[in-house]
Each structure stands twice: as structure tokens, then as C-alpha cells.
Amino acid sequence: MTPPRERRRRGIDGVSAAPRLALPRRGSVRRSQMITTYGVGSLIAVDNESFIVSGIDDAYRTWPLDEAPIIYEHRLARVLGVRHFRLPPASEDTSKDGVRVRRFPLWHSCPRCQSLQPVRLFNPPPGKNVCTDCDDEPLVPSRFVMACEDGHLDDFPYWKWLHRKNREEGATGHCGGEMRMRFSGQSASLRSILISCTCGVSEVSMEGAFRRSALTDLGVRCEGKQPWLKDAAPEPCSEAPRTLQRGSSSVWQPVLKSALSIPPWSDGLVDRLAGHWERLRALSSREKIEIYLMGAFQDDDSLSADAVMALLEAEQAEDPVEEGAANANTAYRYSVLRRQEYERLCAGNNRRDKGRDEQFVCEPPVTDPAVLTPFGVERPMLVKRLREVRALKAFTRIADPESSSEGHEAALSLTPTDWLPAMEVHGEGVFVRLDENRLDDWARQICVAARVERMRTNHDRLLRERATDPADVPPSPATPRMVLLHTLAHVLINEWSLEAGYPAAALRERLYTDSGMAGLLVYTATSDSAGSLGGVVAQGEPERLAQALRSALQRATWCSADPLCVEARSAGANLAACHACAMLPETSCEHNNILLDRALLVGTPEDPHLGFFMDVLER
Template sequence: MTPPPARRRRTATNGTAPANNLPRRGTVRRAQAISTYGVGSLIAVDHESFVVSGLDLADQSWRKDESPVIHERRLARLLDVDYFRLPPASDDTSKDGLRVRRFPLTHSCPECNDLQPHRDFSPPAGRSACGTCEVDLVPSRFVVACEAGHLDEFPYWHWVHRSPDRDSARIGTCGGKLRMRTTGRTSSLRSIVISCTCGQVPEVSMEGSFRRNALKDLRLTCRGARPWLGTSATDPKGCGLSLRTLQRGSSSVWQPVLKSALSIPPWSSGRADPLAEHWTALRQFTDPEHVRIYLQGAFRGECPLSLDEVMDLLDAEREEDPEVDRAPSFDHRYRALRNKEYERLRSGNDESELSRDEQFVCETPLGDPSVLRPLGITGPMLVKKLREVRALKAFTRLVDAESTTDPKEMPLSEKPLSWLPAMEVQGEGVFLRLDESRLDAWEKAPAVAARVERMRTAHQRMLEQRADDPSRAVSSPATPRMVLLHTLAHVLINEWSLEAGYPSASLRERLYAADDMAGVLVYTATSDSAGSLGGLVAQGEPEPLDRAVRSAIRRAEWCASDPLCREAEAAGSIGINLAACHACVMLPETSCEHNNILLDRALLVGTPDEPSVGFFRQVLAG
């Protein structure tokens, strides 16, 4: 999605230029600054291209009133920061915004066909145009990246002067200038022709430049370029990984690593926010007297919280410590965070006993939940009020953010920061669980286990292929209950988008699938008015929920692509899905926790040959 065109020059409230009088190029919504145009991503505005700058100078450029601080202690602890900040808004009254740098620097002129750095065209002030031809310049369509997250210009000179024996340090020493032209015969890469005026080499097309080893054959490796930190910024440790050619607008150029948490008691009232920068020190104390002395020194007087409240918060934080013998990994700590959310969603938080500032309200439905027993669903809860904080932890290139490990995640700044950019969503949702006894019996069935094992094997193979060391690849989360809960969440979102009028992109899933968890939360995923109108909560009452589940299961029985979809031996990315496609259970990727993989509606409704693999097969038989 391309942001709107540039608006008029901004002025301050008194008509003068703002303090940071930088040229403005388009607008970006706050949510996009986390999920689409975050740090290190490429953003196209009209005929220009930029990379979003790192956060090293954001403390000076992000104004406190336009980029407020937000707190979510559980997520901050997981990501080892003190707090989060909303990205600055881009509206007519904003005094600043996201900083960007021009990238790629290589441009071409469609009139004279010159291919050279942007500055060599001598563009007029404030315009990206050829100083000779006075036509708009075109940013390079191609860039190169490595799996470590580095990004660089496409090496056009080496591509034309193809000999792998040429010294890369001699770039441009032939004395000629590069030219780019399009033959117009086809829309393929063969029609894009690069030449050099030196006359020493013939012109070549871009065909073959996307081969995995195309640049490796030229003895080119990554030099660790990080243009979002500066035009000359390179990784001081070097890199040396293989480079891959990418289209500038490809989704592989930038993928966010997002982590989120629900605000649950005792952190959801906001009373703990003043202690955000003190928790690391406070965790060192177990004696209440030592805590009291520290608080007196830290606040130079009276602490906003009583000593008993602080001790209760410390106890609550220690309850989320992973129960492992060795130092807990990030996955262990994230799983502990989810476990605590699951416990709170099960137990609820009654609104009648809460203050107005409480951001988590979860109540038992008024209706009789026994009507859901034939479906194998138990414990529905109405989440009348919730707050989710989603933080941009890092980003990746070329590799899927869901399958990556820390070494392949590129941080958002050169120096460690005590905060990360994040957004908060306040809305509502419905939480439900599956009956454990019925679920245990179902997932032990050989046909069910064999079907899910095919998906798990394909997913694990993909994870190992993308890992530097296959033995250290992350484990696939595919289990029978995980795939079942995942697919159930998708069909419910599709059903509620039809029944309650919610766009499917405005709903989101949150899965709780483990040996001791079997629940799913469907909640509003946007921060606009559609997130808190009560329509979704109304669907969580037992009778409407019973109708919705039965209708969703019946819809899942048939797909417009059947019988191909139902009988598919493998579907989706590298065969990671089975009976799942865009005509039946797939959702907008913003609504899905796992990028539309590990889905199989046969686990809901069964197959003609093996109806027993369907957990809800009795719904269809009734």
C-alpha cells in the first residue's frame, strides 16, 4: 500500500516553519509504523523511494506529546525494555514524524537512460528529477539483501562487467557510465537491458539476476550495509553471507517481528506505571523493608503505590517466571506469559468489583453454558474490555519472522534502547475452551495424529531449510489441538464477520494450545470504533455461540474449491496446510497469528474416507 502523496509545507501554529524544517513526504498511520512501514522497511511515495530510519535519534525527534509513552510491564519484561512509545502521528497538526532516508540511491532517467547515484543527476532543489532532462527519476527496482537483515544497492556495475575474476574494489574504474533501457518487447526481466559506455563489455539483461546463486557466482557477498542507520553505515563485524536479488516492493525485503501481550490484573489498572523503570532493581529484594527503603530513595518521598501493592505486584511478576532449571529462553518466557493470560481468561475479572481505570473485564455469560456441551465447548467468557499492546521487537529479511531465531533478527537501532515502538488496541472479545476429556480422546486417534504429523513434518522441514544450523532450528508448534484450535478460530471469525457485521480484518485470534491449555480468544484487532460496540461480546452468550459454531462447522463442510481442497495432499506454503484455502478458512494475515499456515478444516468436519478425524463430526450428523 502506498501512502498518500505529499501535502503542503507545514507551518507552526504561529505561521512560522516548524522547529525541524525537513521536507515532508506522505503520511503513515501509527499501526503501519509497526506492521508495514517500520524501521528498516522501504516505503514508496509517488515516484520516490525511502527507507525508514533507525531509532537512535528518535528520543530527540519523537515529541513526547505526539509520541506518548505506554506501559505494559509483562511485555516490557519479556522484551527487556522499560516502556514503549507510540509512533508519532502523521496529521496536519503534527510537528514531526517518522524519519526516512532516500534508498535506493541508484536511479535511472527514462529520458536519457543514465543509471547512476541520485546526486549525480544534479536534481533541482526539492525535486527528484534529472537535472538535464527535467523528467522524474526512477528509483532502482532492484535491491539486494541477506538473511542477516542487511540491505544494499544492486551491483549493476558487476552485473554488466560479469567476469567473476574482477576485483570488486575496482568498481567503476572502466571509465564508462551505466545505462538502463527497456526494450518493451515483453514484461520480463529480459526486456530490462543494462549497458556501459566503456565499450569493453556487451549489454546484458537482468534475466537470471534472481537466481539464488546469481551474485555468488560473481564472488559478491554481503558487506553488512545498513542504510536505515545512514548512507555509509555498515556492520562493524562484517557479514559475508550470500546476497539475494529482490524487487524493491517485495514482502521479503522487510518482515516485522511482533510480540504482544494482554493487559491482565494486577497490571491492567495502570497503577503500576510509575514504577516502570524500577522493576529490575525491585526484583532484587524479597524483604518488604528493603523495598520500602528503595522506594523512598527512588521517589524522594511518598511512592504512588502502597508497600503492600508493590509487594503484590512483585509476587505476580515472579509467578510468571518460567519453571526451568537453566536460564530461560525467550520461548520459555513467552510461553509463561501466555499461560498467565490463559489462567486469567478462565478465572475472569468481574466488572462490578473494578475501578473505572481497569482495562480488563472478563465475565461469565448469563446464559446456561450446558447448551454447548454437545459441541465439546466449555468455559465461554465474555471479555467486555481488553487492552493489547503490540511491540515491534526487530525485523527480518528473506526469512519468515515466525521461523527465525535471534541471530537473524535485525535490531531497530545501532545502540541498545530502553524502549521499543508499540501500539495499543482496546476492544472486546470472546474466549472459549474445548472439553479436555473429549479433546484428549480425539487427538490420540491414529488417523488424527497421522494427518497432523504430515503437516508438522513439512513445517519442520521448512524451518530447517531456513536455519543456518538445522540442528538449532525452532520446533514446529503443530499438534492436533493447535491445528484444531487454529482452524476453529478462523471459521468463527468468518462466521462472525457475516453474522455480526464485523469485517474479518477487524477480528483477530489468540491461541492457547499446549498440554495444559486448549482455548482460543477472538477479539477486535483495530483501534477504531468497531472495536468496542459490544457486538462481538453479544456473540459469546451460550445460545448465540451455539448457533454460530454450528453454522461455522456446516459452512466448513463445503468449499468452492472442493473436491480439490478437501482431498489435497498438501496445500499452502510447501504443503504446510491440508484442507484449507482462501475460499474456505484462510483470513487476512493481520488476523492470523501464524500467517495462514497449519490449517486443516478436515479436523473440524472429517473427510469422506475418515469422518472420525473431525472433532465436530456429531454436529453434521445431528
Template sequence: MGDRRNRRGRGDRGERFREVSRTPLGGVRRAQMITTYGVGSLVAIGDQSYIVSGLDNWKVEDSEAIYEPRLERWLGVDGFQPPPAASPPAGDGVKVRLFPEFYSCANCHELKEFRKFGSPRGKSQCGACEKPLTPSRFIAACENGHLDDFPYFDWVHKKTEFTDSETVPRHKLSLHSTGRTASLRSVVIRCSCGKYASMEGAFGKQALTGLGIKCTGRRPWLGKGSEQEGCRANPRTMQRGASAAWFPVNRSALSIPPWSETLQKRIHPHYKTLRTLIENGVGDDVLSSVIESNKIRRDSRFSVEDVIEAVRHRQRLEESEQPDSDKQELFESASKLRREEYEKLRFGTASVDRGDDFECTKPPEDPDAPLPVGIERTMQVHRLREVRALESFTRVEAPDPTSINDRKAAVSLETQTWLPAIEVSGEGAFLTLCMERLRDWESREGVILRANRIRENHTSALRRRALGTGGKKEISKIHSPISARYVLLHTLAHALINEWSLEAGYPAASLRERLYVSHDMAGVLIYTATSDSAGSLGGVVAQGEYKRLRESLGSALSRVSWCSQDPPCMETEASGVDSLNLAACYACVLLPETSCEVNNTFLDRAMLIGTPDDDSLGYFSSAS
């Protein structure tokens, strides 16, 4: 990561910039630039705090481009790029900007912008007393993704009597901590005009709005001049290091045939050139020359005609109808992107080349150990590749799988044709539920009532968020798409991940779920798409065998039938964030959040095994 302040302009008009220092301020793994320290996130480096700049300032190498045609088309981009490396030969690192801008000195207690302290270059030091400076603990953010320094001046003066700082230049702020308690009451902001106020009450949802303080629309990760006027969302106070300051909006897709096949992988880097030549009607000799010069064939397995047909196949994909023309309102687990994967996972691959990224086969049937009741089929995914892209991010509220598009923050000032992404390989096991049994179970009154509780709470949360962001959408038209089927499959995935982490020797954080849920889909993929050694040990594939699945599912159901927090856990009317869970806690079915698609929400183990009062609620219970 490089600080934007390491660049200095020279020349009469300042049109040319030279780099003063290429020394990185710090480093993180590339994968973290998608999940933890992406565009717009805050990162502490040494004794200073920074915000990761927008994609406009990223320098990426075309030679490292990541290709996944289905995901590219769904997100409307031309490709993906891994975050740039810090070493000069591989790129110029990721730029960061100083944020928050307000700092304080523990010695003289002054509270003001960093640039006004007169700190020596390359240091974070008070120019007057030569003591270390501390970044502001508090920031202000809104649900539309805007971010700004905490409005200290307004907080002090609007709580008493407002005074214009521009007409009264003697206003100087200072930060004091009495140390009497650990509460915010001990943090006091004083002004040289004599007014003061503690930070008590600053974290209330209406604390800033109640004083007439509005969102400034600032987007410091995009630089000066990027402010958005007229934001109607309520600004909220939060700690600089709070997890709610940045939530990534990640999108992902599995590489499936034909895009996972060796030939398509070879033409990816040269696709645009080949498509242009074919569209212009060049002769076969010219095409053959281009194909040979780029070493697309490499061996005798593929002919020139094979390459041309592969290019035309991809061209047809681009020219066909968009996968989800209204994807802003789409529940991702039911998207066409997932539907395509569902079909490939359900029926597997007939033949696989050694260079393919996808291999899925049906395990041999075992007469002595048939599939568990309620499971229609199981498949072993020996090889899979997943591309994960950072589409955007949110603040204050975690992204909801059904409403994130109303409040996504911009990752660049100018429109970019690419998004940052990583590709990971692994293995997995896929299973589907018996549709006939599932439809019978979904029609039961008790199941409907429990699912409705979660759906109503989710609808209320969606409507509250829409009001908080000042959106124009009609609130009464907002409804949750969550169904009993989704809650069942999601809870089943969690129960199996917890069980397989014990049986197969994987840490739970190395396993991930991928749900396929709609009126005609009911499947779950549990896989290990990770870049470390825990991604290819073969343990998850083995769980797809009939005997092992029967044993592990039985053990998982037995394990979730009792929780150390029972009876409160099973009898609770609502639990979790926004009351989106029923019988679910960290003692039974919750997982590390990296393993879950929807942040440990929409879970209820009663959907699996029923309740002590009603066994028929459980899909796998004996009463079913």
C-alpha cells in the same frame, strides 16, 4: 517522516548540526510504523524512495511511554514508546534515508547513484537534461536482513568478463527498456565499455550467487559504517516494492491482573523512583509525600500501604526467573507469557475497578442451549488491552513462529532499552476445548497422519531456511513443534472469525486470533483489538453466550464442510506457502493476514469436520 539529507553540518570540525528544514516528507499512521512501515522498511514518497531509519535516530517523548511489565520482561527492555509524531511539539518525526541509491533518467538513460546526477536541492531531477529521475526498480536482499542496491556493474560484467571498475574509470551504466515485451528480457543494462545484459534470470534463487556475487552485509537503515562482514546468506534480487522486502516481527501481550489494575497503571510512570526509595529504606513519611505529589492515590480507594505493596509486587516479578530463558527456540503459543493469560482468561475476574484494562466473566448457563459438544467452557472478555511491539524484522522469507530469532535484523546500531509499540483496546470471546475428548481425538491414526504431513513439510522448510542463512545450528536437530491440536485450534479460530464477521457485523480484518496451545492448554481468544470504531461494538462479547456460540459454531462447521473449490481443496496433499496447509483456501478458511498469527499457515478444515471418506478425522464430526 523527515529526510536525513535535510540536515547540514557547519563549523570547522562539523561537530554541530542544525536543521535546515522541518517540513515532513510524508506521513503514515502510528500503527503502520509497527506493521507496515517500521524500521528497515521501504516507503515511496512522491517520486523518491526511502528506507526508515533505525531507532538511534528516533526522538521519543517519555511522557508518551507505554507500559506492559510482562512484555517488557519477556523482550528484555525497560519500556515501550509509540512512534514519534511528525509535528514538532510532539517530536521530530521518524527519520528516513534515501534508498535505493541508484536512480535512472528516462531521457538520457544514465544509471548511477542519485548524488552523481547533480539534482537541484529538494528535487529528483537529472542535472544534465532536467528530466525526472526514477529510483531503481531492483534491490538485493538476503535472509539475514541485509539490503543493498542491485549490483548492476557486477551483473553486466560478470556475465561476460569481469573488469575492475576502479582501474577502468570509463565505465558508465545506462538503463534501457526495449518495450517489446513486459518481461525482464526487455530491461537491458548497458555499459560504456560495450558490454550489456538483460535482467532476465536475475530473480532466480542462485542468480547472484552463481556469478560469485556475495552479500555485502549492508544495513542502510542504520547508516554508513553499519555493515556486517562475513554474511554467508545468498543475496536475492527483488522488486523495490515487493512485500518480501520487509516482514515485521511483532510481539504482543494482553494486560492481565494485576498489571491491568488501576493502581498498577498509576504507579507505572513512577515505578523506578518508588522502587529506589523503598530499596533505600526511606521513611513512610517520605514515601507518602512522593506518592501524594505524583497523585498516585488521587482518591481514597488506595492507601499508602497499597501503593507500596503494588511496587513490591512488581519488584518481585523483575527479580523472579525469566519467563522463557530460551525463548529463541520457543513456540510462542506455548510460552509462559501465554500461559499466564490462559489462566486469567479461563477463570475470569471476580471484581473489576472502573479503571481496569481487563474484564472477563463467565456467561450465565442456559439449560435450553448447553455448550456445543467438544467445548469445555466459554468466557466473555468485556475489556482487554493489548500492547504490540516491533521487536525486529526479516526479509525474503516471512518470519516463522519457531525460527525467526536466527535471522532477525537489528533495529538499532546501539543497544536500546526500549522498542516501538502501540496499545489498543477491545473486547473478545474466549473458549477452550474438552481435554478428554481432545486427547482421544489426537490418538487416532488418521489424525496423526494428517498432522505429520504438515509437521514434516514445516521441518523441511525450517531446515532449508537454516541452510540459506548460513546458520551454525545443526540441521538435524531442527524439528517442527506443530501438532494436531495446534492445527485444530487454528482452523477453528479461522472458521469462527469468518462466521462472526457475518453474524456480528465486523469486517474480518477487525478480528484477531490468539492461540493457547500446549500439552495442557487448548484455548483460543477471538478479539477486536483495534483503534477504530469496530473495536468496541459489543458484537464479539455477545458471541460468547452459550446459545449464540452453539448457533455460530454449528453454522461455521456447516460452512466449512463444503468449499467451492472442492473436491480439489479437500483432497489436496499440500497447499499454501511451503505446503504448510492441507484442506484450506481462500474460499473456505483463509483470512486477511492481519487477523492471523502465522500468516495463514497450519490450517486443515478436515480436522474440524473430517473428510468424505473418513468422518472420524473431524473433532466436531458426528463420528467423534
């Protein structure tokens, strides 16, 4: 999506709001897009210009607190090793400062004179992007960039691509000629993009530039450039560079981590204790904690030493029981974070027992859930109020969506920071849990185990092919339980999108599929798109949920791509799943639309009893 044009900024009194620094403005984006779409290191197109979003080294100083407030999510902050999070600056009429960007790529072409060179050689006036030799003709940023799997990014090496058979370089390191780019117009393929030089070498097209080894065959190496980080020196890099389209999703993919605010962290007490945690952890007794609170909060006698001790005990429960590597501890804490959410979703948190500041309200339905028993669904929970914090931890480049592997995580800053950019979502949802005994009996079937084993084998192969070190590859998370719950979440979201009026992109899944967990949470992913007025919660009432499940499963029995879809024998990480039946918008899925198979829900024509819910459909 291209950001809109720059708006005229006006202050509260009607006077134009000037930025704190004399920097030109270039368009605006939504705050949430600074985490999911246009985060640090991504490329952003505004009109006829292209920029890269700068790192967060100076952001704490340049982001004003009134436009980019601090947010707290204690559990997630501990997992990621930071103290707090910051919302990206809001883009409103009264905003003064915003997110810093830098021009990238640097190579541009002029559509009139066809000149192809770095933008500075066109001698444009400050703040403009025009060709001065062609009466200020707007320049076109390079459509192609060069990136590697370590996250480095650079301009496409046009000179080396054109002079591949003639490398007689002059004193400046090049032939001394002027390069041109033109379009033949014969087709829309790369063959129609022609590069030439006044030095007399033969004109070549861009055809073949996207081959995996195209740049390596030319002797082009990754120079380890990080243009999003100010003053970053090139890093040694042994990864092979790849040609990418400037607007391709492979250029930038976020690494997001999220957490739900659950008791005892959801009543606002944690925010009031911000800045005091290190001191409180060092206190060993209730009496010392009480004395500290009396001194630190003299004007507030509502803070209870017992409540603080309960928070400290909950914090200790999240720590690893065994000392190990930092990465292992992080993985352990994140798994504990999910397990605690699952336990709280099962137990509930009644509104009547909490105050107005409570951010997590989860209650059982008032009607009898027996109607869901044939589906193997236990009592659902209505999450009437929830808060989710999503933090941008890092990003990757050239990430294969089918691998579900984060690859090398490129840093958001040149030096480590004690905070990360994040967004918070206030919404609602429905928590659905399956009967674990029935689920285990189904998963032990030979046909089920064999089908999931094929998916896991394919996924493991994809992970190994993409990994820098094949010996250090995480195992595929594919299990019968995981694939079943994942696919069920997708068909349920699609059903609510059709029947309840919610756009699929406004709903999101959150899966709990590890050992001892068998649940899924469907909730509003963006509170400003579909709101949180009870529409999702109403779908969780047993009668409505049973109708939705039956309708969703009936829809899953056929696909417009059948029989090709249901009889899929592909080498990918999906089996009976495609965009016509089970896939969702990327913002709604936790696993990049992989590890899906609707046959595990409803069976196949050859083996209908493969499906977990087939008995219900036969009635």
C-alpha cells in the same frame, strides 16, 4: 500500500507548524503502520521516491513526548528486556517532527534519457529527485535491491550484472562507460527490462536475476550494509545475497511480540510506579516498602504497600525456576506470559469489582452455556474490555512465510536501547475453550495423529531448509490440539466477517494451545476500524455462538477449490486449507496462515470421523 502525499501542517493558531529541524517532509503513514508495515528498516514509497525508515538510536531525542508518549506493559517489557515502550509519532496537522527516513535505493534511472546511475550523479537540487539534464524529469528509484537472510540490504549490482562476461575494470573500478536502462515493451516480464553500457558490452536483460544463486554465480558477496542505521560500519557476512523487488514483502517482515494487560497489572498502578521498580525490588519487607512509598509519593496516600507487594510476587512468579541461557529465560517468560493470560481468561475479572481504570474486564455470559456442550465447547468468556500492547522487537528479510521461523533478527538500533516502539489496542473479544478430555480422546485417534504428523514433518523440513544452522532449529509447534484450534479460529473469524459485519482484517486470533491449555481468543485487532461497541462480545452469547459455530463448520465442509483442496497432498505446512476457505489476512493470524487443516474440523469424504465436530454436523 503507498503513503499519501504530504499534507500542509498547521498549528493550533492556524500558523504552519514548522519542524524542530530543517528536514524536508515526505508523506505520512498511520501510527500503527510504523509497527506492522513501515517499521524500522522497511522501504517506503512516497510518490516517485523511495526511502528506508531509520533506526531508533536518536528517536528518543527526536520523538517529542507529546506526539510519541511512553506506554507501559510491565510483563512484556520484562520479557523483552526493556523498561518501557514508545508510540511512534502521530502524523497530524499539528505535528512537528516525525520518523526519520533516508533515501534508498540510491540507484535511479531517468525514463527520458534512460540513464542508470546513483542518484547523486544526476546532480539534483537539494530535496529533489530529478534529472537535471532532462528539464527536471522525475527519476525512478531502482525496482530491485539486494538482501541477505542476516538482514543486510544493498543496491542491486547493475554493473556486475551487465559486465558478467567482461570484467576489465578501469582505474575507477569500472569500465568508464555510462549505463542505460530501457523497456522493450514486448512483455511484462523481466526479459523486457534491458541494461546496456556505452563501453560496448552486449545488452542484457534482467531475466534470471531472481534465481537463488544468480548473484553468487557472479561472485557478488554481501557487504553487510545496514543503510537504516546511521554511521553503521559494514558487518562481515557469509550469507548469499538475493535479488528482491523493492516492494516485496520479503524485503521486510516484522518480529512482533504482544501481551494482554491482565490483573494485577491492568489497573493503572504499574504506570504510577514507573521509575521506581528497581528500588522496590531491592526492598525486602513490607515496612520498608511502605516507608519508600511514603517518601516517593508524599502527595498520594492511595498507594498500598500490600498492592505493591502483590505486584512484586506476581513478577517473581514469571521468573524461570532454573537458571539458564538468556534466550531460554526469554522463551520461558513468554510462555509464562501466555499461560497467565489463559488462566485469567478462564477465571474472569468482573467489572463490578474493579474501578474505572481497569483495562481488563472478562465475564461469563448470563445465559445457560449448555447449548455449546455438543460442540465440546466449555463456558465462553465475554472479554468486554482488553488492552493489548504489540512491540516491534526486530525484523527479518527473505523470511519464508511458510516456515514461521523468525530467522536472523536484524536490530532496530546500532546500540542497545532500553525501549522499543510499540502500539496499543483497546478492544473487546470472545474467549472460547474446548473440553480437554474430549480433545485428548480425539487426538489419540490414529488417523488424526498420522495427518498431523505429516504436517509437522513438512513444517520441520521447511524450518531446516531455511535455517542457517540446521542443527539449531526449533521444533514445529504442530500438534492435533494446535492445528484444530488454529483452524477453528480462522473459520470462526470468517463466519463473523460474513454474518456479523466485521471485516476479517479487523479481527485477530490469540491461541492458547500448549499443554494444559485449549483455548482461543478472537478480538478486535484495530480499535479504530471496527470499534469496540460490544459487537464482538455479543457474538459470544451461547445461543449466538452455537449458531455461528454450526454455520462456520457447515461452510468448512466445502470449498470452491474442492476436491483439490480437501484432497491436498502438498509438501507444505497446510493440508485442507486455502485462500478460498480457511486463510485470513496476515494481520489476523499469529502463524502466517500455516498449520491449517479444515479436515480436522469436519473430516474428509473418505474419513468423515476424522473431524472433531463431525458428530454435531451429522445431527
